[in-house]
Amino acid sequence: MRPIIPWRSRSAFLLFFPAAAFVVLYGVSYVDLTTISGYWTAVGAGSAIFLFISCALASVSGAIEGARARRGKLRRIGVSRPYTHVLFVQLWPSVLVAGIVQGLAFLMLAQDTWGAPGGVPILVPVAFAAIIFFHTAIGYALGRLLPLPAGIPVALLLSYSWLGFTWSVNYFPLRYLAGLALSGCCRVDAQLDHHATLAALVFNLGAGIAVLLLTAMTLPRLTRPITLLAPVAGVGLLAVSAVVGLTVAQSLGPYPSQPRDQAQLQCDDGQPSICLYPELDYRNDPAVTIRQAAANLENIGVPVPPRIIASGQASTPDTLSVALRPMMSPSAIIYSFSTAFLQPRLVNNCPGTGNADLKARTLAAATIINWLIIRSSAGIVDQPPSTRYPEGAAPAQQLLTLSDAAQLDWYTHNLAALTDCSLTPTSPPSS
């Protein structure tokens, strides 16, 4: 009797095991979850990284099925079933199992995200399915067209090369046709640009159908024009889906993200008012730390804008944009909070002032960052977070020996001097 799952007769099921091992091995050794955990959009889009494994499986098992059809002389025997039915019977295991491998990759990335609010945009799994379908079709066509020994290796090579090659090209719309570029999405203050998923979906679905049309059973012959229909339609569909896909992706840059809808920010009515995305405070609330840090600074007279929002954009005089991600430690929050005061640019390179001036401004900026971190972390963490600007540590210690008022004076003057070319940055005076 035939088993319900055709383990032995269908290659895709056997290929599942090495592919799953590959996913786990790759996930364990290379993937860093901190940047995506807690945000479903990032987890879903980020699992595009694993497409090169699931697509390899789809393409190779497609090639094996194609080679089988080729050996069975599918073009020459009469088949009374419709061609779509024949294709479905041949290809469902490849698409299904590759989808399961992709799902496994998603589960690996999602391990720290359970319980987070929101969900994966529905177009993301649909686009992945289309991409897997396209690779299955390519593999099947290669298995049908190439000699048996060449079909499988060429399918594997082409699948990997198409994904890798398109990502190396600097013409960005092409990257979205392959779909791997979806993995560039998103920090919590950004959302997936649906042009990216739509482009991948349209191209891969269209091109997959086109490739299958080209493998149609009847040999095309000029004397029987009806047999030319499938090849012409296939080539046409391939061209159309490529053009449509590229057009849809035209507006995209290297990352498939756009600033997140500010309507999703949830503000509290404290002083200052802190606005966060729901993903940020479902497990630990960064607002507590931020409020305390802001109070620390206000106590010595540092002006803190009345509104603090979670955003990677530049701060303005009345809005402080703090770059946050879910599940940050207090010390990381303080770091983000403190550096937010120096946006949008650390320093201005003033025209005609030369290298020494830029160096003085950079040192002043480093000093300000170190000083802000030390002052704002009082009472929150024992050890202020280490900075990426160690050259400012010594001057900041020097600054701390002064009175609060003197520190504030120095800070006010030098913060303005970073970007105002008419002012000159100073070193902290010795007491």
Add this chain to the structure above:
Amino acid sequence: MTWWLRTHRVFWLAAACVIGSLASSLLGTASFLFPSLEGGSPFGSVPLFAVLPLAISITLSTFLAEADQPIYRSVARARLRYDWTLSAAAVAVTAVVSLPLLALTLHGPVETVRNLIGFVGLQWLLAPLLSYRYQAAAPVLYVFISAVFGRAAGAQGTVGAWAWPLAPSSEASFWILPSLLGVVGSAVALTRGPAALRSA
């Protein structure tokens, strides 16, 4: 002999070797790579000199497999030695075309020859298990795995000695495995030969 040359499509194999080695030697240092999560350094960088010689090794096994009919297995000719010579000749043609290109480009020609030796050696070694029909998948899989796991973290990280297809020819250690594969593979190819297919 004429018939042997025709069934093994020697002309087409030579053409594949010439085109493959020209392309691989001249474009070799260009590479394609994969993004890593959230804009970290990319991974899986594969230079073309690791990919294009695969086209030669796939062509070679295709022609070997197509010629490996039951009738061919029953000839009095020293079949294994002939097949080995065909593979070795493909490597030799590639070397003859590639190495003079060192005058034009520093990187590419040597790597192309080294990788082809490695790929063909790997095919020889695995043919008793995989048969001519499936042996070509082995080098492709090898490149795939070394591209993903062969480097220390980062796109330009150091390449492990086992991931020789990706490495520039600067260090002798990347020659160890391919030459070993070439020697051991030759011994296997000349004594055991490929597996027979159950239903030829």
